[in-house]
Amino acid sequence: MQQNSLSIVLPAKNESNSLKSLIPQIKAIAPTAEILVINDGSTDDTAKIASDAGAKVITHPYSQGNGAAIKTGARNAAGDIIIFMDADGQHDPEDIPVLLNKLSEGYDMIVGARSVNTHASLSKRCANSFYNKLATFMTGHKIEDLTCGFRVVRADKFRKFLYLLPNGFSYPTTSTMAFFRSGFPVAYIPIHAGVRNGKSHINIMKDGFRFFIIILRIGSLFSxxxxxxxxxxxxxxxxxxxxxxxxxxxxxxxxxxxxxxxxxxxxxxxxxxxxxxxxxxxxxxxxxxxx
Missing domain, CATH: 1.10.287 (Helix Hairpins)
Incomplete structure (x- = not known):
């Protein structure tokens, strides 16, 4: 594949433990890539750990949400291609070359599609299955994993939709539907996400209802x-x-x-x-x- 400039964006809130091992793993896989850690108002030493590991750190003065961190990363990324990954250790850097190779086939976004048993609880598995089917109906395209944050995008295409992205956790939903609506090719690559380090910031009941409303809102914008x-x-x-x-x-x-x-x-x-x-x-x- 033709080499393009690459930026890897890691939104992080209190993820110092996972970043100690994650950043070196990423550097071993993509040694020339720019690594951006968006420190979303962390109260631990996330910023110092990331900086000491060789990443460029941009800090929000207070927590603004995962989507806000993604937007900050996209605005500041120097690469033509951006990889978004969770900073909690769920996403395996070994999958980066696989996603990049798929992007070279003419796609504008490649999304990591997690296996069903990746979701620890039955409620999360059922919720994600429902959301995927609802989004598939809304868009008319097969949605294999609506919520996975591990994705590779062409920076110029992704930045077109920054104004649509909410500041909360649901940026994957919005960006996927926006790409489909605008006719930018999207593909899915199977991945197996690991167990996150630390505690999840998502409340399945409160954020699940909010996520359902977001799907309807974006669906109404889409079709x-x-x-x-x-x-x-x-x-x-x-x-x-x-x-x-x-x-x-x-x-x-x-x-x-x-x-x-x-x-x-x-x-x-x-x-x-x-x-x-x-x-x-x-x-x-x-x-x-x-x-």
């Missing part, structure tokens, strides 16, 4: 009619069924049926309007792809 048309159809069918019931039992058309029909029409029209807004929203990125 609104995939969201609004089924809702409109369900409400219309409900109204039609209720009308049939009242017609045969009372020989009349009720106000409730009218409300349901009207709601169905309004949701359908909102979907059409959203579809047009979505097309304009991504027009610049699609024009750049054609040129």
């Amino acid at each position: 609104p009619m995939r969201l609004f048309l089924p809702i409109s159809a369900v409400i219309f069918t409900t109204g039609l069924g209720y009308y049939a019931y009242t017609y045969f039992t009372s020989n009349r058309f009720t106000n409730m049926s009218g409300v349901l029909f009207l709601a169905s029409l309004l949701i359908f029209l909102i979907g059409i309007l959203s579809e047009q807004i979505s097309s304009l929203h991504y027009k610049a990125a699609e024009d750049n792809r054609r040129t």
